[in-house]
Amino acid sequence: MTPPEGYTKAEGGQVCHLKRSLYGLKQASRQWNTEFCQKLLAFGFVQSPHDCCLFVKSQSQSFLALLIYVDDVLITGSDMAEIASLKQYLDSLFTIKDLGAAKYFLGVEIARGDSGTYLNHRKYILDILKDTGLLLCKPAATPFPQGVKLVGMAGTPMVEPDKYRRLVGRLLYLNFTRPDITYCVQQLSQFGNNPYSSHWDAALHLVRYLKGCPSKGLFYSASSPLSLTAYSDADWGSCLDTRKSLTGYCIQLGVV
Structure with a gap:
């Protein structure tokens, strides 16, 4: 790090060798993530091989899951005593702030009730x-206009x-x-390299469709059986x- 203004002991061309990273430096976030992950592993968590932000701790009578986004942490589990113990452990190491039950996380709005949990992206939309x-604008009734199939180089190239x-x-x-918009977004994402009008x-038609149903989302019922349901479809050529050809599938676990 370049010596701060007012520090006169450093000669020309010299820099400071830090024993620990300072907040705001480029390597600070990486050092923070390394330190935090090590402490979680020491507490008995296992890092997911599929998502490095997900940590799980499974015991005979309890299950904990922890999701990290920079310095925001989302905790869930089946044992409130284990969750309280984890919070106390993290607070003793980093002095955390407990915000209570999650209501908004990374653009996802979370609503809880006796009947279940509802997730949506209303504010994000x-x-x-x-x-x-x-x-x-006037809302559209469908995600795509009827009969529309996108092709490359149709219209004029986008200026931006x-x-x-x-x-x-x-x-x-x-x-x-x-x-409900998965297919449409998949179609749109094919033309990111060279989009046309x-x-x-x-x-924009898809955005107009979202205007008509911004609060639509996923509902996880508290009483529904934990059943696995799968759907698949194919559109040849x-x-x-x-x-x-295009194939697609949807797998639901306990979703109504």
Whole structure:
């Protein structure tokens, strides 16, 4: 680190060798993540090989799951005593702030009741509508216009392709609670490299559809059986550019 202003002992060209990373430096977030992960592993957690932000701790009578996003932590489990013990352990190491039951996390709104838990992206969708200038638009009844199949180089090339990529990226994240738009977003994401006006119009149509149902999401019932349900479909030779087939599937666990 370059010596701060007012420090006169350093000669020209010298830098400070830090014993620990300071908040705000480029390596600070990586050092924080390494330290935090080590403490969780020492407490008995196992890091998921599929998602490095997910940690689980399974015992005979309890199960804990912990999800990390930078310095925000989401904790859930089957034993409140184990959750309280974990909070106390983390507070003794890092001095954490307990915000109580989660209501909003990474754009996902969480509503709880006796009947179950409901997840949606309402505020996230309203932000998309505002950024695209469609907050006061007329809603569309379907995610895509009927009979529309996107092809490459239809219309005129976009002057600002980054605008299209940014919108599609936000829609991809929205898939988490909106499986009804999954197919449409998959179609739009194929043209991020070279978007045309027809692709942008289709993306705006999808945004107009979201305007009509911003609060739609996933409901996890407290009384529904923990059953596994799967659906699949195929559309042979559907791609007009490559004549490739499209297959899709949806797997639900305890979702109504």
